[in-house]
Structures are given as structure tokens and as C-alpha cells.
Amino acid sequence: xxxxxxxxxxxxxxxxxxxxxxxxxxxxxxxxxxxxxxxxxxxxxxxxxxxxxxxxxxxxxxxxxxxxxxxxxxxxxxxxxxxxxxxxxxxxxxxxx
Amino acid sequence: xxxxxxxxxxxxxxxxxxxxxxxxxxxxxxxxxxxxxxxxxxxxxxxxxxxxxxxxxxxxxxxxxxxxxxxxxxxxxxxxxxxxxxxxxxxxxxxxxxxxxxxxxxxxxxxxxxxxxxxxxxxxxxxxxxxxxxxxxxxxxxxxxxxxxxxxxxxxxxxxxxxxxxxxxxxxxxxxxxxxxxxxxxxxxxxxxxxxxxxxxxxxxxxxxxxxxxxxxxxxxxxxxxxxxxxxxxxxxxxxxxxxxxxxxxxxxxxxxxxxxxxxxxxxxxxxxxxxxxxxxxxxxxxxxxxxxxxxxxxxxxxxxxxxxxxxxxxxxxxxxxxxxxxxxxxxxxxxxxxxxxxxxxxxxxxxxxxxxxxxxxxxxxxxxxxxxxxxxxxxxxxxxxxxxxxxxxxxxxxxxxxxxxxxxxxxxxxxxxxxxxxxxxxxxxxxxxxxxxxxxxxxxxxxxxxxxxxxxxxxxxxxxxxxxxxxxxxxxxxxxxxxxxxxxxxxxxxxxxxxxxxxxxxxxxxxxxxxxxxxxxxxxxxxxxxxxxxxxxxxxxxxxxxxxxxxxxxxxxxxxxxxxxxxxxxxxxxx
Numbered sequence: 001x002x003x004x005x006x007x008x009x010x011x012x013x014x015x016x017x018x019x020x021x022x023x024x025x026x027x028x029x030x031x032x033x034x035x036x037x038x039x040x041x042x043x044x045x046x047x048x049x050x051x052x053x054x055x056x057x058x059x060x061x062x063x064x065x066x067x068x069x070x071x072x073x074x075x076x077x078x079x080x081x082x083x084x085x086x087x088x089x090x091x092x093x094x095x096x097x
Numbered sequence: 098x099x100x101x102x103x104x105x106x107x108x109x110x111x112x113x114x115x116x117x118x119x120x121x122x123x124x125x126x127x128x129x130x131x132x133x134x135x136x137x138x139x140x141x142x143x144x145x146x147x148x149x150x151x152x153x154x155x156x157x158x159x160x161x162x163x164x165x166x167x168x169x170x171x172x173x174x175x176x177x178x179x180x181x182x183x184x185x186x187x188x189x190x191x192x193x194x195x196x197x198x199x200x201x202x203x204x205x206x207x208x209x210x211x212x213x214x215x216x217x218x219x220x221x222x223x224x225x226x227x228x229x230x231x232x233x234x235x236x237x238x239x240x241x242x243x244x245x246x247x248x249x250x251x252x253x254x255x256x257x258x259x260x261x262x263x264x265x266x267x268x269x270x271x272x273x274x275x276x277x278x279x280x281x282x283x284x285x286x287x288x289x290x291x292x293x294x295x296x297x298x299x300x301x302x303x304x305x306x307x308x309x310x311x312x313x314x315x316x317x318x319x320x321x322x323x324x325x326x327x328x329x330x331x332x333x334x335x336x337x338x339x340x341x342x343x344x345x346x347x348x349x350x351x352x353x354x355x356x357x358x359x360x361x362x363x364x365x366x367x368x369x370x371x372x373x374x375x376x377x378x379x380x381x382x383x384x385x386x387x388x389x390x391x392x393x394x395x396x397x398x399x400x401x402x403x404x405x406x407x408x409x410x411x412x413x414x415x416x417x418x419x420x421x422x423x424x425x426x427x428x429x430x431x432x433x434x435x436x437x438x439x440x441x442x443x444x445x446x447x448x449x450x451x452x453x454x455x456x457x458x459x460x461x462x463x464x465x466x467x468x469x470x471x472x473x474x475x476x477x478x479x480x481x482x483x484x485x486x487x488x489x490x491x492x493x494x495x496x497x498x499x500x501x502x503x504x505x506x507x508x509x510x511x512x513x514x515x516x517x518x519x520x521x522x523x524x525x526x527x528x529x530x531x532x533x534x535x536x537x538x539x540x541x542x543x544x545x546x547x548x549x550x551x552x553x554x555x556x557x558x559x560x561x562x563x564x565x566x567x568x569x570x571x572x573x574x575x576x577x578x579x580x581x582x583x584x585x586x587x588x589x590x591x592x593x594x595x596x597x598x599x600x601x602x603x604x605x606x607x608x609x610x611x612x613x614x615x616x617x618x619x620x621x622x623x624x625x626x627x628x629x630x631x632x633x634x635x636x637x638x639x640x641x642x643x644x645x646x647x648x649x650x651x652x653x654x655x656x657x658x659x660x661x662x663x664x665x666x667x668x669x670x671x672x673x
Contacts, residue, residue, distance in 0.1 A: 017537070019533050019537075019562055020530050020533060020562060020566045021530045021531060021533045021534070045555075046555060046558060046559070048559060048562045048563065048566070048625075049563055049622070049624040049625035049628060050566070052621070052624055053621030053622055053624075054621075056616075056619055056620075056621050057621050059616060060616065060617075063616070077555040077556070080632070081559070081628060081632075084612075084627070084628050084631040084632070085610070085612055085624050085627070085628055086610075086612025086613060086614075086619075087612075089612075089613070090615075090616040090619065
């Protein structure tokens, strides 16, 4: 189960499991975005390397329009993955309190 | 022991009942119960028909005898009769025919209708030289009391005097604030020596539990990994209050020290015993099991100084084995020679059960003891449970049995269980990304059914997905399903993915990604194996050419190098 949608205040809300089976739908959602984007990850339980690929590609695209991704409400397990993959150096990440 | 008088005729056979008596006398009795124990111990050890204890009342300088039944209390001046003479002169008196002795007062016999023939009277002098009273032993079953009996009775009287004096002092002081504070300090020292966490022992599930009784009690346990193996200790020092609490803390510290210094089991046991026997008061000793488990060889070697019975639950038969102590209680006496340590072997599922007598001698309101049968019952009914769960269940059973009766003594439980090899849960999945939902469902169900720690699920799911999607990507032409097996291992899980239609591709040869590159140079992809390596303990790759079969196994445990909370930098130190 994975969902991605526009939430209030222009925030993008991702929830569930961003695995290989759902990375294509996530990518097509992100492809429409421009500028600075905040992603609410409080409901995101899981991400695979395919999901990481989606985030990296999106970040590069947004930088082309002087924007970037900001990931907020990231759980501990996902923080580990972002750190192991060096994504903590290329994304602004706020852990889940 | 500290007994000053050498006893020529005391044989090793005689020592055992005396030590048993001494152990009984150390229990937390009130004065009446204690006197009863002394009388029965004297009759038992000396094979006598009757025994009685005259206590000295310092206020009136009288000797006082509490008679059983409705015979009431007898008081007499402290210098009168044979008992009085024994008391005044602090000397043993052995009379072969009482009615021929002018000091004998026959009025007692008239009053009770009993005929006293021979009698042994002993002054009860405690370890601080305080004269407590007189012990009299009447009518030896065969003949008269001889020199051997005098020697035995002297040892016994010393024990009794200390025990009686202790109970009297405890009764007088136990409500005192000062004593309470001192007990609290001793108690905290004792509790501080218990292991804070249970060690992880490959292939074993071990647990120790300590349930203190109020402020008094002298139990301890230890489970420590040392170079020689797993140190397993259960100790119960005689008596209650500050002394025992500090004694077991002392023994604990000495044992850890000895093993960390590289001592073998025999040397450690003997040295700690000899040192403690020199320093502890004569009435103090420790019933202790001290063992070293070799988890690789599946056996434990141990000495048990006075701790028993030692129970072993045999999983294959469902039976219990009972082993006796191998030696005298620790600190009871110097040990010039030591018997060979006992050895127990563990088959899968076997449990070694060490329990202090605080549980087995727990009394319900009717006075019945908890005993051993209930322990057997709990273990049999709940086979396969973890040792932590079994400890909970034993304590629950104790509370149910007690029906509100207070806990008089520390209860300590140490359980060592060899784990059963668990069969793997295996399932096959279609070679498609659409299978991921089913794979995650299978992982969740297996974690639940095998009781694998849920905090390990996210990294296991991650690793399985990465390995599975690789098999999908590089095996597009194949119709063969991919098999996934999950097995619970100590502290975690082992996962195996099997692809029966594949080309060789050794994932261990895949270089790490360079995760320190600036974003412009980073490309999506290439992170999967890099991340799996960081999230699991170990990965094994195997390819069997004749079957075109790839097997990839990984292990993930709580203690693993990147277990939950492990602060490990994810930077790619291997640049490709």
C-alpha cells in the first residue's frame, strides 16, 4: 500500500511503502512538481532503493527550477537508509519527533 | 570453619547432617520456631529421645524452659540443678545415670511422667562469648553418651547458640530505624552485583531472575561471558540481613575477578571457598552453584557447594534429571582436595534449572511448602517458551500458590536453555515486482509466528526486496519462481533466497556506491547492494552451476554490526 497526494499548504503527503512496485507512480507524481517542495513523510513506513532513485531524480529536476525537496517527519529506519546512502548530504531531512 | 576445638572423632559422614542442621538454623525463624529446630536437630544428630533448651533470663538470673503443650513454663535459679551447674561453670556435663547424681532435680520427671536416664548438658555460648542458656539432650537410644557424642554436641551447641542469639537480637532490633538503614545499604550492594542485562549466548537462551524478600535475604546470581565460557552462578548465603547480603556480593566479586584473571573452574571454586572460609564468621556459608557453560561443546562443568537439587529438563523425553551438590557449602570449611567437577550435556531444548530455596520452601497460609513438583509442572506445561517467559510463569505459579502468604526469603531463578533448531518457513513467489506485497505479507506472518523481534523487520524487508528485485531484473526470461526461506536464529533471523534459473552473479563482488559525490554526479540506482550490506550482519552467495541455482543468505540480529540504533556512518569509503 502506497499513497502520494497533495496535502494542505502545498505539502506533498507520502504514506505507506515506497517499494519497487510503486516507484513508477511516485515518479510520475513528482515529475509534475516545480520549485521548493516539502514532503510529509510521517506516514511513510518503508522505502527501497528504487524509491531512493525516485527522490534523487526528483531532486535533480527541482534544482533545475531553483527548487529542492525537503523531507519532514522521517522515521528512524528511513533516517538510517538516508544516512547509509549519503542522502542526508543532498536532502534536507527532518526526523520524526 | 572457625571451631577452635579439634574434634578427633568427627568423621566426614558426621559433617553432612551438621551442615544440614546449620543450614536450617540459618532460616528466618522466630524464637519459638528456632528453639523447635534446635531441639529436633539435637535429637537427630545425637540419636537421643528428648532435648530441651533452657534460656537465660538476665533480668532475674533464672533459667527458663518453655515446655510443649500445656505444661507451661519452668523457671529456676540459674545455679540450680545440673543445668544450673553447666551454666555457671560454662562446661559440658555428661551424666550416665541422673537419678544417682545429687545435682539432679527429680521433680521435673515427676511433673512430666518421664524417666530421665542419661543426660548431656551443654552451655550455649555464641561467637561473641555470650552465654545464652543450656542445651540438654536426654536418653540416648543406645546406651549412654560417649566422647564422640560430646564432640558432636559441642559443635552443634555452638551453632545453636549463634542461631538463638541472632534471632533474639533480630527480634529486638528489627523494628529499629538504624538497623533498617543498614539493611538497605547492604541490600543495595547486593542488588548492585546482579547482571544488568542477560548475555547473548549463541544457540542458548539464558535468563536470571531475582525477587528479593523485603530487606532481608542473601541470594545472588550471575550470568557473565568470560574467556572460559558463560559463567553461571546461583548463590544463597545463610542467614538474613546485612551479613548474607554482603557475603554474596563478596563471593560474586571474587568469582568474576578469578575468571577474568583466567582461572579454571576448579581453581576458582577452591580459592574463593578457602578465602571466604577464612574470613567469614563460623555460622556463615553460601550454598552456591558455580559453572562454566561451553556453548560450542554444549556442556556445562560445575561445582555445586551445597546447592541442590539441580534440575535438568530433558526435552527429548520430557523427564527431569536431579543432580546432587558436588561439595560442601562454600566457606563452610577449607577444601584441601576437590572432587572432579560434574558435567552436564545439553541436547536441543534441554533446560538447566537452578532455583533458590526461597521458592521451594515458600509456605502457603496452611504451612505447605511450594516444593519441586510445581516447578516440574510449570516446565512441562510450557515447554518451548523462552527462559524469560518461564521465569515469569514460575513466579506467577508461586504467587498463586502463596494465596497472600508473605515471601520470607529471596527467590532466585537461573534458567539455561539450549535452543531448538527451528524449521525454516519457506514460500515461493512469481518472478515479478507484483509479488512484493505477498513477500512482505509472508515476512510479517513469519516474524509473528516464529516470534522474531519486530524491530528487525524493516531492514529484513529492505534486503529481501533488493535481492528479489535483482533476481526479477536479471532473470526476465525465466518463468521459474523464486523461493524465500526465513529461520529464527538466536537474537534474530536468517533469510535465504533461491533462484533456480539464473546466471552467476556474485553480489559480494559488487563495489560499494560512492555516496560522498555531489548530487550532480549521483545517479539513481546502484545503491541496493550497498545498503543491504550496511543493514544486515552478513551475506553469503552461492552458485551451483549444474542446477543454475543461486542461493543468497543473510543474517540479521539485534546484536549485529548495524543493529537498531547502531551509529554507523553510511559514507562510501570504497570508491568505484
